[in-house]
Structure formats: C-alpha cells, structure tokens
Amino acid sequence: MTRSTITVTVNGTPQGPHEVPDAMRMVDYLNDTLGLTGTKFSCGIGICHACVVIVDQPDGTSRTERTCIQGAAAFDGKSIRTIEGHAKNGKLSPVQQAYVDHFSFQCGYCTSGFVNEATVLLENLKKSPIAKADVETAIEEAMGNHICRCTGYVRYFQALKDLILNQNGLTREG
Ligand code: FES
Numbered sequence: 527m528t529r530s531t532i533t534v535t536v537n538g539t540p541q542g543p544h545e546v547p548d549a550m551r552m553v554d555y556l557n558d559t560l561g562l563t564g565t566k567f568s569c570g571i572g573i574c575h576a577c578v579v580i581v582d583q584p585d586g587t588s589r590t591e592r593t594c595i596q597g598a599a600a601f602d603g604k605s606i607r608t609i610e611g612h613a614k615n616g617k618l619s620p621v622q623q624a625y626v627d628h629f630s631f632q633c634g635y636c637t638s639g640f641v642n643e644a645t646v647l648l649e650n651l652k653k654s655p656i657a658k659a660d661v662e663t664a665i666e667e668a669m670g671n672h673i674c675r676c677t678g679y680v681r682y683f684q685a686l687k688d689l690i691l692n693q694n695g696l697t698r699e700g
C-alpha cells in the first residue's frame with residue numbers, strides 16, 4: 527500500500543506532517559487521525575453531502591468539498607474548516623444558532639454538512655448581496671444536494687431564510 531505525507535490546516539491549526547495510506551478517505555483522517563468526529567460518513571458515495579467540509583481558497587473564496595469520495599492526500603496543503611471550528615468562545619455561529627432556534631434537525635447526523643454549506647452561502651452573499659426576492663432560490667440552489675432523512679428540510683430552509691433576510695449586508699433592495 528502506498529502512502530503519502532500530508533499537512534493540512536484545520537480550523538486555523540496546522541496538522542501534520544502525517545503519513546497516510548493513499549486509500550485513506552479524508553473523513554477517516556479527520557475522524558480517526560485528528561479525532562474530529564463532527565464530520566460524518568453517511569452514504570459514502572458522494573450523494574448525501576453529510577461529509578462536506580469548507581475549503582478556503584488562496585483568493586479568499588471558500589467552497590465545500592466531500593470527504594467521503596476524496597482521499598486525505600487530496601487535501602495536502604489545503605486550509606479547511608470543519609464543524610468543530612464554527613463556535614467561538616462557547617458561542618454558536620449565526621448559522622448554528624439559527625438551526626437551533628428553528629429546531630431544524632432531529633438526529634443531527636446531517637447537520638455539520640448543512641452548517642458548512644450554509645456558512646459558505648452566507649460568505650458568498652456577504653461578497654455579493656442578492657435581491658430579497660432571490661433568497662429562496664439561492665438557498666435551494668446552495669443546499670439542494672444535502673440529504674436529511676429526519677426533518678423534511680422545511681425548518682433548515684426557514685432558518686436560513688430568516689437569517690439571510692435579517693442579517694445586514696446579505697441582501698439588497700430590488
Ligand atoms: S457521506 Fe459523503 S456524500 Fe454522503
């Protein structure tokens with residue numbers, strides 16, 4: 527079995543160098559090597575998006591990537607954020623708080639993926655605010671790949687809609 531040596535910045539902290547088998551999935555590296563178990567392995571075939579993490583790009587943009595269908599070695603040199611990095615000083619992030627306030631989840635297995643995806647959506651809206659009339663479509667497009675087997679999505683959707691419409695700088699008139 528071939529192996530690679532990787533270093534990854536996770537939630538602002540450099541990790542490694544770690545020697546990992548080339549077959550090791552990123553989700554397993556996070557769960558088992560780093561002990562960060564908030565990233566969830568669910569379908570394992572790239573469909574449900576429960577396993578996504580945020581990848582911060584050198585140009586200041588961010589996007590989510592699935593960790594069940596990519597090896598840890600594919601993240602060598604990257605800067606990522608996981609669910610463990612969202613709360614600061616014991617305070618939930620606005621997305622996390624909105625999901626709690628709206629009772630958006632039940633078992634919570636899908637929630638870290640929803641939080642990461644919604645956080646990227648908010649970061650994109652901060653850079654490029656959209657018309658209030660387009661908020662529902664933007665949420666559907668951003669979150670549409672995430673599967674939740676418990677809640678039927680309505681409360682996740684409503685939480686994000688309320689958050690985006692009530693947070694300054696994410697929308698514009700007209
Ligand atoms: S567990 Fe990765 S997409 Fe479902």
Ligand code: FES
Pocket residue numbers: 630631632633634635636637673674675676677
């Ligand atoms: S809350 Fe259970 S899968 Fe979404």
